Each structure stands twice: as structure tokens, then as C-alpha cells.
Amino acid sequence: MGMITDSSTVSSGSAPQLAHPPTPVPRISDPLKAQVESFNFFYANGFQALHGINMPIADNQVTALIGPSGCGKSTLLRSFNRMHDLYSKNRYEGRIILLPENINLIGPELDPIEIRMRVSMVFQKPNPFPKSIYENVAFGLRVRGETNKRYIDERVEKALRGAALWDEVKDNLDKSGFALSGGQQQRLCIARALATDPEILLFDEPTAALDPISTAKIEDLVVELKKTVTIIIVTHNMQQAARIADYTAFMYLGQLVEFDQTNQIFTNPSNPMTEQYLTGRFG
């Protein structure tokens, strides 16, 4: 059960301002997969995009990150698989603990490649590789040095089934990944991310570029996938968060404003800012 006890006063109507008040650590009763602790993030230009984030990630649950554009959702999400390491001079502060091993995901001593093998990511725009459907899904195994054809065959099929794409492509595995529709491409990217059995799956607005039917399929898929993998999803679509997320985090200006069970956030937010955002008064 989560609660946040921030009560900064807000001038109703106009967009509220946060002045970096300390955010208490939300507590939940579910078992945890990860725990973000006093997390700050600085981009290479010195801009601090995240301020003192404290947030639990429940094991085998869906956690949604919501908030107005530019509030730092993608920045936070991309910290879980160390995408920021791709660009020099980006800086993390604080800890993101991966459980049960109790290792710090953003610790400089950890190899980002090791982390990306355990934390997979699906992007906003479908980004298949210029390869066949089969090779797209097998990519993660191949970069891990896997060469056993039978094993790869098995994993590719399992991943494509897991991404609800198998029946549509099983006769065309040699066709280019680009030959698929946008929604199919996105499910191909999900299959690609699943093929290596990740512990956490990150989604950054995975349905923003898709039609309603493809969106519904991906949403069903996310709910199905949480049986085997912990999911963190960024979304701009409130209904989507309400439909698929178990926990929701509302962020604003690089801060975590409120974190709670999804139904709690949507029916009875404890922070007036959350309520204002959910009712469309800003953002």
C-alpha cells in the first residue's frame, strides 16, 4: 500500500510548481523487484532531469510512469538499463537496487551490457533491425554468443508466441522485419526483448505510434507478460495506465509527486497536483 505525504500548496488552475520538497519513500506490501533510492540524474549539459526519486518496483507487476511531457519519465525509464551510458558525461546519483541480489544497477562497477541483458527495452517507435523476422528475435541470443541452432529456434518460437505474433509470422520467418505492419513490428520488438528472458521489461510509450486495434493487442500482451517479467511502462494515455498498471507513478518537473496503487491514484489521489493532472487541468 503506497502513500505519499507531500502537501505542497498549489495555486489551483494554473500549472503548479514544485520546489524539490523531500519525497518520502513510498512503501508497498508486494514483493519488490527493484527499488529506486534518492535518485538524481544529470544530462551532459548539466541539466538535472531527475530530483531525489524514491520508488519501489513490484515484482511481476506493471508499474506505469505518467506525467506531462518533459517531466523525466523517459529519463527515469532509461536509467534502468543504463541507456544514458551511451552518451558521455551523463551522470547518475543515488541508487537503483535490483532485487533479490541487492545490486546497484547504476553502480559504475557494473557493466551496462550485463544489465541490458537482464533489463530489456521496447521503444516508442517500432525499431526492428534490417534483418529477417527470425534474426531480429534471435539477435539478443546471438550477441550473447549463442550458436546452438535448435536452442535458438526454440527461443525464437517461444518469444514470438509470448509476443502473440507467432501465428501471424510462422510461415514467413525469413521475411524482412520491415515487411510487417507497425503493430506487428512493435510485437516483433517485444519478442526480441523477450527472447533473452529478461527480468525487467521497459516500455517507453510503446503504443504511441500505433492504431487502436494494435494498441489493444499490446495492452493485452503487457498484462499477460507480467506473469513472467516485471514491467515498467511510460504512457501518455491515462486510460491505458488505468487499464494495465498495478502501480502508477505521477511525475512532474523531474520529481516523483505521487506513487500508489493504480486504482488509488485514479480514484483517490492524495496529492492535489495528481488530481489536477488526471482531470486534465494541466499537462
Add this chain to the structure above:
Amino acid sequence: MTDLSPASSTTETTVGFDLRRTGNTWQRIKEGIIEGILFVAGISSVVITIGIVVVLLSETIPFFTVPETKTIYTPTVEGAQTLTISKIIAPVGTYVDKGAPVVEFSSPAGSAVLTATASGKILKILGEVGTTVEMNKHLVDISHLVTLRDFFVDTLWAPVFDDPRYGIWSLISGTLTTTLVALFVAIPVGTIIAIWLSEYCYPNVREVLKPSLELLAAVPTVVYGYFALLIVSPVMQWVLGMFGITMGGFNMLSAGLVMGIMIIPYVASLSEDAMRAVPIQMREGSYAMGATRVQTALRVLVPASLSGITSAYILAIARAVGETMIVALAAGQRPNFTLNPTQEAATISAAIVQATLGDLPHDSTAYRAIFAAGLMLMLITLFFNIAGYLIRKRYREAY
């Protein structure tokens, strides 16, 4: 080409109203002038290409169709003063093959046979049976036509010899060998540089390195030519000497190596542009799967930019095939039908420049041969361009 011209694009905007009609007269004139300039610029390259092909064809067609008159002289017989025609084996109007007997002579010192120095039709014989002729005097005219067979089957190129030969293969072999040596250097080195520049080096280092790399392509080729001849060639002679291989001062190896250095920037710079044009999501997608930088570069970025990389290779090949100065200086200019890079040989372009430097009469077959060779050069380049086009079509990026 034509889709660059505004004329074709405006046809699509006629839905609703024509933008060009909305301004005043002056504006319309201005638009018209700009449109005209764009159109001329757009089609000029097509016009120039067609013009070049027309010029080449206008000399190549006569090369194969206008016969050349060959004169044959009476033979020399040791000890004789004059010769008497004893028999005309091939009278005027008959066709003879090269080497076939034409006229038989007798003399006190012995008999002799005059053979055709070229195939063709006997045009004229200055004498008949019983005529006494002096030695080494013009006796027979043969109307000789260069055939496609002479051009494509013969393996010697010697258009200015008394007995001219037009075997283009001896030049094509030189062009292919030097080009292959150059590509052997430029493609691996250029591609590795491209990968390194796009994936490994710091952006500010790249900003300095890339222009300096491009300078390599700006060095005058005559400088490269002497570099190949005076520095690379002796070094290669020494290196090969250690393996017991002797090589002359003129050789295709040094010319090809230096040509390879010259075309590295074409490969590297354009391939790097193509690799960096790959969308950031694809690159991040690869890293997000746990791929290393090498894996990302080789398994994702290179396949994703294959069409651009192919273009870079094709441009480099075209540049190598047409390169003249380096090969003319360093590879020797003696046509030589061989693919052995340690040999000296002439390329098509070197043979053209060599023939042009002499003073060939403009009406001669030897002069027209230059254009036939030039057309071959163009066809080879065209071949690579078409091959590149097909590869690009096959691997067109779909992102």
C-alpha cells in the same frame, strides 16, 4: 533527374488553385525564371552525359565501319636488284586473311612471296605478271576493317604499329588489376575508418579528422603518381625481394596501392555519412539488447546502411577505373595482357592519354581507337553503376 524539375511537382499542386497564378506579373516572371534555372540545372547532367556518349559513338562507329587502306611493300631478297612478278595469287577484289600470300616474285637470286599484313579486300596492285619492281616499294593496297573480333579477341593493343593491333583486353586487364589492388586497400581500410569514425571516435575528434581525411582525395594525382613511382615502388620492390620476387620499377602493384590510398576518403566519408544516417532508435535498440559497440556496428549499422555503403564503394570503383595519372606514371604504359600486379601494364585511361599525346591524324583508325577505348571505359563504369543500383534496390532501407 526529371523529378527535380519543378514542372513535374507543380502538376501535383493543381488541386485547389495554382500558386503561381496568385502573385502579380513580376512575381510570375520571377517564378518562371527560377523554374527555368532549376529545370536547366536538373537536366544539364543528363544532357552532358548524352553528349559524351554521342561524341564517343561518333568516332567508335567509324572505327568499326570505315576501312583503312594498308599499303604493302615488295619484299627484299638477298643479292637481288629487282624482282619480277611471276604470279598474282590474290587479284584485286578478293579478300585475304592476314598472312595469306598475295603476289609471287622471281629473281636471279631466288623467289619470294608477298603476304598480306592485314586481312581485307585487295584494292590495288601496282603491276601485273611480268612487271619488274624494285624492292621495298609500295605495291599493294588492302582495304582493312577493324572487326569486333580484332577488338575483343586480340590480346595486344598497339594502334600505332605498322601492323596495328586493337586488342582491348590488354588494356582492360590493366584497368581491372590496378582497380582490384586499389579496392583491396580502400574497401577494408575505408570501411574500418567509417565504423571507427561513426561509432568510436569523439564527435569533436571526428570534426577534425573527417575533413583532413577528405584532403587525401584532394591531393593532385600527379603527386600521387610520383609518390607511387619514386617511393612506393622501390619499397615494394624491396619487400617482394625478401620473398624472392623481383619486380620492375614500373608495376601495377604500386600504382594500385597508391590509387587505393587516394580513394580511401570516398569509401570512408560516404560510408560514415550512411552509417550516421541510421536512425538513433535503431542504434539504441541494438545497445538495449546488450550488444557491444562492435556488434552494433557490424550487425545492425552496416546492414542498415548497406545501400549508402554500396554507393560509396561504387563511387570509389568508378574513381579507380577512370584514374589516369597515377597509372600512367607508375604502372608503365606498355599494354600487357596480364592480371599479375607485379607486371608493368597500361590501363585504358593510360593508353588513351598516351595516344592523345602523340600527333595522330584525326582521320586515322588509330585516332578513332582512342574513342572506342573511351567507350569501353564508360561501359565498365556503367556496369558497376548498374550493379550498384541493383544492390541498392535489393537492400533499400525501409526505416
